[in-house]
Every structure is written in structure tokens, then in C-alpha cells.
Amino acid sequence: MQKPTLPKGTRDFGPEQMRKRLFIFDTIRQIFQQFGFQPIETPSMENLSTLTGKYGDEGDQLLFKILNSGDFAAGITELDLASGSKKLTPKIAEKGLRYDLTVPFARYVVMNRNSLTLPFKRYQMQPVWRADRPQKGRYREFYQCDADVVGTDSLLCEAEIVLMIHEAFRNLAIQNFTLKVNNRKILAGIAEVIGAPGQEGTLSVAIDKLDKIGKEKVLDELRERGFSEETLVSLEPLFLFGSATPYQTLDQLKNWLSASDTARQGITELEEMLLLVDQYGLSDSRVEIDPTLARGLSYYTGAIFEVKANGVSIGSVSGGGRYDNLTGAFGMPGLSGVGISFGVDRIYDVMEELNLFPADTGQGTHVLIVPFDKEARSVALPLLNQLRTAAVAAEMYPDLSKVKKMLDYANAKNIPFVVLIGSEEVQTGILSLKNMVTGEQFKVTTEELMDRLR
């Protein structure tokens, strides 16, 4: 007999984990909706023609491909086989699993361009799949929760993302977080000002590692990549930004980067965003302007966001930014948008580590009814009905077992109350209510029971 296993990099979620995950999903969904984002869902499978070429060569490798149904091998020649896996793939697989939510969203917008009213605010909470080498905290199937606005370049959208992030993490009880913000145009301006115009990509890849490898190694990497000593000297101010207020940091940047129109544009955008956030009345802002923040840059063209929870060594829990060409690859150029993605798995880890889940998140059933014999069921069943009618999650132990076994069941399911019904209870109508947390047991009438449990 086979012993079943799970595919590498995939997970089951049991009841306790699921309840906590649902708490995160529900919280984020509610905030997305409160901010006017509308739900969509796209299929798990997309045509490979939709997915390929959107995530770079490495991304293409990491796509899960689905074998064509039916006699897929029929048209394959020995020559095809000899040409290797890469060339063989398109002949036997025309579909792949979603790699992120952004490309399917772009595809959706293009296919529905005639019926969508712009600006279009959508959210999407679905799993994605990547054939990455599994390791701690990295899975082959994981959820993304994305909210994007497309069809407007209004900075109000950036401000709304800042607000939404604050609302989300506060509702998740993650009070202590930092929202780092930067702007692609500031990075471009830095490259300009130090004398390496257009090199912000290379520059960003190196300074992105500042936290991990330190300043000296960042400079070494830049040297290797052809940055002159002169440019590196000019880069010095970048390493001097401390924990100033956002407006102070923007002032410092204005001084340093005054020679670059692009940088000034980026700084103005961030200023306007901060002003809108202030007008809204955000209290206790966690915004920090970080001119080293890059986040893989490749498609961000304006604001860049990243959220880290403080006090835990877990990477970023949320990130996003503005892009100017979401749908270009599908023949619909010039559609600007800005979005944010919440990483449910990492948020889960943060909340677990900091013990932030509400105490009752793990609870499902509120009360278990335990009849000692068949006769007791005639009392137990109407009570069960009454409890559920009052919206109390209730169940009845289905078998006639030893009391200890039934109480163990309640404990295993984290059920806080048990109602015991034996012959005495049937005769008197007085019920025994046991508090499973304190161990106390009370005699109560049905009415008293309902009052306590409602």
C-alpha cells in the first residue's frame, strides 16, 4: 500500500491554520472593499502565450506547464525529442499555471477593454504557483492579495495605497511596522547626478543589498559593474540618510539632486502624496522615505512601496508601486496604474511570532452538546436548534461514548463550552454547563444557558 505524500513545496492547512489565514484574508478583503476596490478572479490556468516572456528568462523556467490533454505525444518526432526540453515544451504543453496576479489582470483588462469603466480598481486574492526550489518560507503554491487602480496617474491613488496599508496592518494588530517609500524617478535622478545616467537599474540591484551586505560591499559590486571612483564618491550622500521625517528626507534629496529634473519630479510626486495623506488626517504615520528602496525595479516607473514589520526578522510583508505600461505586452499601451500586494504567508508568520491573532481566531464551535444516552437526545436536539437559531455555532457529539472521550473531543477542537445531558437533566430540565477553560460546571435552565452563550 502506498504511503501518501505531498508534492515538494506544497502544504496542507489544518483547521487552526485555516482559521488564522481566513482572519487575514477577511481583514484584507474588507479593507480593499472599504477603499472601493472590486473583486475579480481569473482562471488558475492561462495560455502559455499569455505568460511566457513576462517574467524574464528565469520566470519562464519557473512556470508550471500543463501537459496537453489527449494524445499529446502523437505529433512529436524523434527530432523534437532530440532538440531538448525547452523546444519540446511548446509542442506538448499549451497552458501554464498563474505565476502572479498582475499578468492575468493585464490580460483581463485588455480582453474587457470595451466594457470596463476606467479608472478600474480591482482586488484579487488567489494562489499563484512557481517551480522555485522550495526552502524555508518559500513555497511552490502561495496566495497573493493584490489591489490595483489602472487608468489614471492621479497621485491620490498613491495616497490611498499609503492609507490602505496603514488601515490593513492596524486591523491585523500589526501596529509596529515601517512603510518605506521611494520613487523610480529619484533613483534615476541619483544615477544622473553621480554621472551614470540611465544606470539606475544596475545601481538599484547593488544598493538593494545594502541591508544585507553593507556599504563597502555595495561599492565593490558597483566598481565591478563599471562605476568609476568618481561616481562612487558622488554617491556618498545616499548612505547618510538617517531616521529623519519624510519631509526632511525630501528636503535633503532636493538639495542633493537639484541638478536633475527627473529627480525633482519624483520628489514633487512624493510631496504631493504626503500632502494628500496629511489632508486625509492619517494619524501616527509609519511612512519613511528611503532613497535606497528599489524592489526589483524593472517595471515600476513612479512610487515604490515596501512594508516591513518591526521586531521580527521576516522580510517585507507587502510591496508595490506605480507602473506606466501594464497592458503594453497585450497591445494596449499607455495604461498607467499603481498597486499593492499583501503577502499572506509572511503576514501569518509575523502574527504568529508576535502572538497577534485574536484569542478566539482558533475557535470554531462555541458549544458542544453531549447527550449520555438516546433519550437525552430528545432534549439535546431542540436545544441544538435553539442555539443555532441564535447564531451560536453548536454541535452535538454524534456517538454515545465515554464522557472523557467526548470532553477530549471538545478540548481538541478548542470548544469553550460543553452541555452535559444525562437522565437527571432529562427529568428536571436543568442542564449542566461546563466551562472547558476554567473547568467550572454550573446547573442552568435552558434560558440561562441561552443568555450565557448568546
Next chain:
Amino acid sequence: MQKPTLPKGTRDFGPEQMRKRLFIFDTIRQIFQQFGFQPIETPSMENLSTLTGKYGDEGDQLLFKILNSGDFAAGITELDLASGSKKLTPKIAEKGLRYDLTVPFARYVVMNRNSLTLPFKRYQMQPVWRADRPQKGRYREFYQCDADVVGTDSLLCEAEIVLMIHEAFRNLAIQNFTLKVNNRKILAGIAEVIGAPGQEGTLSVAIDKLDKIGKEKVLDELRERGFSEETLVSLEPLFLFGSATPYQTLDQLKNWLSASDTARQGITELEEMLLLVDQYGLSDSRVEIDPTLARGLSYYTGAIFEVKANGVSIGSVSGGGRYDNLTGAFGMPGLSGVGISFGVDRIYDVMEELNLFPADTGQGTHVLIVPFDKEARSVALPLLNQLRTAAVAAEMYPDLSKVKKMLDYANAKNIPFVVLIGSEEVQTGILSLKNMVTGEQFKVTTEELMDRLR
């Protein structure tokens, strides 16, 4: 430039559809939880060794297989290629997509046998994939919503399923439905009594078509499959069951099938189930005992359930039953369970056809704030904050556009209220509130606005 398309048999769900689908999911989830079922989720991918051989030959064909990552073709010889797709598949694909929620659940139970407390009540709401030929109402990706109890043969579980079905369809506003119930043992007893013992499988396949092809053709099919004229004459009573009460139908069955111990056992089980439902106090029961109900029978061993919505020509919207050997294929025999599955896509179709979705299901944002110029934003933004703090879903139009365009946006998003803010409103502090349904417009203070929208 490529024009993107969707893979055959898959669908996007836009905002309106999604809201309605979420209404169904939330309603069913809430009822599952109220009845003490706990959520689990399993990965979309399973090892093909877990899935293969569980759904019959046809099912194996309909599994979506995932091409192995990396250089999958490396070990493939020309001989492998020549041996055909079926033999080639296991060499290049070791994983497949979930085909239903039952087999992954069985795998989960076996893998967690040491930590699970039995009886285990779980629910699971996830998509499944089948490489079926797409046609109206049949998709290659669709959701299943299953609830099962395993580890007990108590008939209370059957009664709870009957109750849960009533609760679910009533909360979905599908008042007019029929819950057909049968028992595998009654079908076995019928086969016995007519002189074709053990033939209940063949018998069921034929009588399952009674609704569609009528009695004469059912008899023809049975003749073809080797049933003698004598057995068919004995089968006559089966076609005489009318719209009696459940207890009357069980009495008729008792008379007809008195010679079969198995049948009597099945009848007793259904009687006990009905008794428990009565003790609970279910009002307006929609239960109908239907001795012709079979539902693919293959793994049901006791009760069989099927729900049809009346007044629409949509197939069954829910079905399930008891099985005695969920986990046998994974080396854990003798685990009895009973479960029910809700078909979200069909429930959606029923509710759409009968216009049963609550009027506000399609609504997301409750109020759109429309500032006419930049200055108006200084009034609009604190108001937005105030509305959201009061849990009103609110958004602000991000661009400074023509009023008509902004009102069109509200209409397209089904937003019932718009707050217009121009220079007059900024000066006086009195706001203009427009009801988008009636077209009426009012002058209100912020306080009055909050009162109306809260």
C-alpha cells in the same frame, strides 16, 4: 501583437459575478461553521500516485498533469516516445491538479491520522480541475464546497446533513427545493427482491435515467443488460411511488421489500434519520424519499442525498451520501463517513434565473466623493476618512474630470450615493448629496450626511 484569450473551459469572474459568488461562498461557509465543521485546504497539486486509479479510467484521462520542471526530456528515449502518450506521461509528469476534494481529504486524513481527533468534521471550498470537453454549464475549472464527517457511523450525521441543507438553501433564499434521499441498502434490497441480487449497480445506472428517458426505455436497457422479464415484472412497484410523505414511502418500501434484511436495514436507517430531524424541530421539511435515487452509487454505502431547485431546469445543486471506506486506498481501512457537496456554479445559475440575489449584493462602494477642483480635496479627504471610520465603503474620484464622467463612473460601479464638492461647498461647508437611484439631490451638513449613509 498577440490578442490574449482564455484557455478553453475556463472563465474570468468580473466584479458583479464575484460579489454574487462571494455571497454564496460566505453563506455556505457560515453554515458549515455553525454546524461545527472546520476548514482545511489542500494543495492544488497532488502527486499523480495519489490521484490515479481513484476516479476510474475515464477520470484518469481527465486529470490535468503537470510537466516536470527542469530538463524533463533528458531521460526520454525514442522507445518511450514510440510507446505512446499514456506510457510516456508518468515519465515526464509526476504531479496533477486536484480532480475533486474527496481524495485530497482522504490523503489528508491518512497523513494526519496521529494528530486528528475523530470524529473529524471538515469543510473545504476550493477549485477543482477536469479536462472534460467544455460545454454549457460544464467547465474545466470549478469550485466545490464539501463538508464531511469521518470516523463515526452515527445517523445523527445524516440528520445533520439534512438540517444543514435546509439551512443553507433557506439562507440563500432558495425556498423551493426538494431534498431527495435514498439508501444504498434499499437499492441492494430491491435487486435482491426482484431476483437480481448484487446487481444494484447495473440497476441503478438504468433507473438513474428514469426522469430523462422514461420507464419503458429504462426497462429496455435492463433487458439488454440481462435482466429477465420476471425480474422486470417484480420491479413494477418501483414506478408507483408517488408524492407521499417520507414515512408513507418508507412504509410502502417495508411492505414491498420485507423479504430483504438489507433493505430493512436501509429503511430503518432512514427512519431513524427522519426521527432525529423531527426531534430537532425542522419546520417545513423538503425531504422526499426516492427509491430510484442512485447518484453514481459507486462509493456510497448508506444514505444518498440530492437537492434540486424547483421551478428551474437546472440539474442537482447539491449531493452526497455515506461511504464506508474513504481512506482504504491509502492504507487506512474501515473509516466511515458521510458528506455533502454544494455546487456553487449551479446554485449561482438558479439564483440568477430566479432573481434571488439580495439587491445590494452587486454593490461595493456605498458613496463616491467627487471634488471639482484641487481645493475641494481639502474638504473631500477628511470626509472620506470619516466615512470609512464609520465603516462606510467610500472612495474619491481620483482625477479632476467632467462631472458627467464622474457620475458615469458611479453608475458603472453601481454606487448608490455621490457627494459633490465644488467651491460653494468648500465655502459654506454644506455638501451636495446625490442619490444615484432616484436622481434626487440634497444639501446636507457633514453630520446629516453621516447619519444618512451610516
